[in-house]
Amino acid sequence: MFESIAPAPADAILGLTAAFQKDPSPTKVNLGVGVYKDAAGTTPILASVKTAEGRILESAKTKSYMPIGGDPAYGKLVQDMILGEGHEAITAGRVRTAHTPGGTGALRVGADFLKKFFPNATVWISKPTWANHRGIFQAAGFKVEEYPYYDPKTKGLDFPAMRTALGQIKAGDIVLLHVCCHNPTGVDLDQAQWKEVAALGGRQGWIPFLDFAYQGLGDSVEADRQGLLAMAATCPEMLVSSSFSKNFGLYQDRTGALSLFARDAKQAEACFSNLEIVVRVNYSNPAAHGGLIVTTILSDPALKAQWRGELDAMRNRIASVRAELVRALQQSGIAQDFSFIERQKGMFSFSGLSDAQVQFLREKKAxxxxxxxxxxxxxxxxxxxxxLCASIREALG
Ligand SMILES: Cc1ncc(COP(=O)(O)O)c(C=O)c1O
Structure with a gap:
């Protein structure tokens, strides 16, 4: 019985935070988990979120169940955010959105839905990718393969290899793409590359699954959606997972969405009814709070403007830290060129540190x-x- 069950390994990222918390070093630095920190090293609740929560608390009248797919008003606001108001997929009614527990929940609901109708499909993920991608799609029962993405030599995108691989993936397979702020590399496609990928998707007939976990943290809410718009123009059938963990700071409220695009409103309706079954047997219906916060903010122009300002401040701080890090590494006497860090987007950077250097930093420098x-x-x-820079200098030897 249970005594034969061996302990599972700790999660690669969340396990690191647990080890960090136990570390007694007074100079310890946590660059592990993907949570935004301000210049004081804290992750405060956004002021726009606080205001929205106050309003929700005052006006709430019931704790009755949510619809299986969440509040339709939330779904519409998510669609406006990911596509821009008035996009053809919205006006045609061929995109339907479910409120899910975070981006992770959206990925898993999408994976379970796809497994039901495309049981023999292979899921293609970028090499490398966020570690949980493989876990989620394998847990749903899929075979998972990698397509080339990052080139350690150039510290950039290996687009020729990526293009070749995507051009050979067969119809009905599923291709997971990061819309912006690629995790873990910070290396994104430019608009011309997106157009090529979108053309390949249309030609090959694979199903795009777009992971949109960092909208607004790359260049702007609008600029960051350009890859998604390119894909939507050539691939009428696709899935998009959104996460509001980072851009609204709602990490613990588990707020996300899954948007399903079909060829027309009738097909979207049929697919959505199947998505609802996936949700029903999983968590039945979403927790309301995070979605109410997003709905309150996005439907009030003043609150929305305040949130946009707070999001801009997060993005600008990250950009200035990138520049500062490159400068500080140079100043600490490191000969190696780290200027690529400034070219990367979003919260993460692939530093180029080897596993031995990562181990040294953790064990000797906390x-x-x-x-x-x-x-x-x-x-x-x-x-x-x-x-940090002095420690990296030691690690580089
Ligand atoms: C690429 C990517 N997708 C999805 C997620 C999941 O986000 P959430 O915390 O909303 O589940 C993350 C979170 O780190 C992520 O980096």
Whole structure:
């Protein structure tokens, strides 16, 4: 019985935070988990979120169940956010959105839905990708393969290899793409590359599954959706997972969405009814709070403007930390060129540190970096940057 069950390994990223919390070092630095930190090293609740929560508390009248797919008003606001108001898929009624527990919940609901109708499909993920992608799609029963993405030599995208691979994937397979702020590399496609990928998707007939976990943290809410718009123009059938963990700071409220695109409203309706069954047997219907916050903010122009300002501030801080890190590494006497860090987008940077250097930093310097060398740039503050650069210099030897 249960005594024969061996302990499972700790989660690669969340396990690192647990180890960090236990570390007694007074100079410890956590660049592991993907949580935004301000210059003081804290993750405060956004002021727009606080205001929205106050309003929700005042006006709430019931704790009755939510619809299986969540509040339709929330779904419409998510569609406006990911596509822009008035997009053809919205006006044609061929995109339907379910409120899910975070981006993770959206990915898993989407994976279970796809498994039901495309049981023999292979899911293609970028090499590398967020570790949970493989876990989620394997848990849904899929075979998972990788397509080339990052080139360690150039510290950029290996687009020729990616294009070749995507051009050989067969109809009915599923291709997972990060819309912006690729996790873990920070390396994104430019608009011309998106157009090529979108053309390949249309030609090959694979099903795009777009992971949109960082909208607004790359260049802007509008600029970050350009890849999605390119895909939507050539691939009438696709799935998009949204996460509001980072851009609204709603990590613990587990707020996300799954948007399903079909060829027309009738097909979208049929697919959505099947998505609802996936949700029903999983968590029945979503927890209301996070969705109410997003709905309250996005439907009030003043609150929305305040949130946009707060999102801009997060993005601008990350950009300035990237520049500061490159400068500080140079100043600490490191000969190696780290200027690529400034070209990457979003919260993460593939630092180029080897696994041995990552281990040295953790064991000797209490600097916590995810295996593979991913650092959360937002974890760098004016207080820890000097110690961090000195530690990296030692690690590089
Ligand atoms: C690429 C990517 N997708 C999805 C998620 C899941 O986000 P959530 O916390 O909303 O489940 C994350 C979170 O780190 C992520 O990095």
């Amino acid at each position: 600097v916590y970096v995810v295996g593979g060398g991913r650092i959360n740039v937002a974890g760098i503050t004016p207080k820890n940057i000097g110690y």
